[in-house]
Amino acid sequence: MSNELAFEERDVAHDAEFPEAIEAxxxxxxxxxxxxxxxxxxxxxEELIRDAALAPSSYNLQPWEFVVVQDDDRLDEIVDIAYGQEHIREAGTAILVAGHTDAKTADRVFDEWAEAGRMDEEAAQQTKAQSVEMYEDDRTGRDYAIRNASLAAENLLLSAHARGLAATPMIGFDQERIAEFLDLPDDEIPVVLIAVGPSGGEESERLPRRSVEEILHRETY
Ligand SMILES: Cc1cc2nc3c(=O)[nH]c(=O)nc-3n(C[C@H](O)[C@H](O)[C@H](O)COP(=O)(O)O)c2cc1C
Structure with a gap:
């Protein structure tokens, strides 16, 4: 029996406050x-980036950047860096979602927590110091970049889809080369490359998904 979800058969209006979001x-x-x-x-x-930036992030630190390439010659170079993935050129727009490996937005963001009355000044300063220290560790800093930027990437993908565009997330690229080509600062890492553009029509059938029974673990694994 196929475990492919029968999306079109679902009653998406049932039990959903935003059925279009579920459908998307x-x-x-x-x-x-x-x-x-x-x-x-x-x-x-700009709308795509605005929607991406609404993603949740650790302490609302928003540790992400979006580097957009649309110039034809530069797209050729991106195709090469992405091991020849020609669909990037056809999309016309490549967006690298980069993640901060340190809490460099902390000064501003913790001031905003305090100004909004969501933390008192002392708590804001303390939490800021803790988060800056925590992300100084190389492993935690890298995890921090990838977790937060991945959520922003998914927002961008859903926003593109809701606007009728086609979009593909990719990690099939040379990380060092893309960082160098796009001039990323040393404390940021490439997380996901997204090819996005007007759709050319039908896509291939969705591959099956693992079933809920297989992946849902209650209380313990
Ligand atoms: C982390 C990640 C890396 C991916 N890398 C590539 C890639 O380099 N090239 C590509 O064409 N698709 C890539 N994909 C797309 C996957 O192939 C795709 O999400 C998967 O087959 C499921 O299909 P769907 O997204 O249409 O549901 C990637 C997806 C993710 C989440």
Whole structure:
């Protein structure tokens, strides 16, 4: 028996306050069929980044950056860095989601916690010092970058899908080369590369998903 979810058969309106949101996440695909003759408008690009930035993050530190490449020659270089993934060129827009490996937004963000009355001044200063210290550890800093930036990437993918665009997340690229090519600061790492652009139409069938029974563990693994 196939464990593929029958998305179209589900009653998405049942028990859902935002049925369109449920529908969007159930129908999102990693699109590989782009319209090579259509471009993403600047306005849409900014909306995608705005939606990505609404993702949750540790202490609202928002430790992410988005580096967008649309120039044809530079896209050729990105295709090469991504081991020849031609769909990036057809998409017309490549967005590298980069993550901070240290809490460099902490000064501003913990001031905002205090100004909003969500923490008193002393607690804000203490929590800031703790988070800055915690992320100084190389392993924790790297985990921090990847966890937070991945959530922003998923927001961006869902926003693109909700706007009728095709988008694919990718980690099939040379990390060192892309960091160098895009001039990333030393305390940031490339997390996910996203090819996004107007859809060229149908996508291939979704591959099966592991069933809920298989992946849901109650109380303990
Ligand atoms: C971490 C990660 C890395 C991925 N890397 C690539 C990639 O390098 N190239 C690509 O074409 N797709 C890549 N994908 C897309 C997956 O192949 C895709 O998400 C998976 O097959 C499920 O299909 P769906 O997203 O359409 O449901 C990646 C996805 C994730 C989450």
């Amino acid at each position: 996440l159930r129908t999102r695909r990693s699109g590989h069929n782009f319209d090579p003759d259509a471009d993403l408008s600047d306005e849409t690009l």
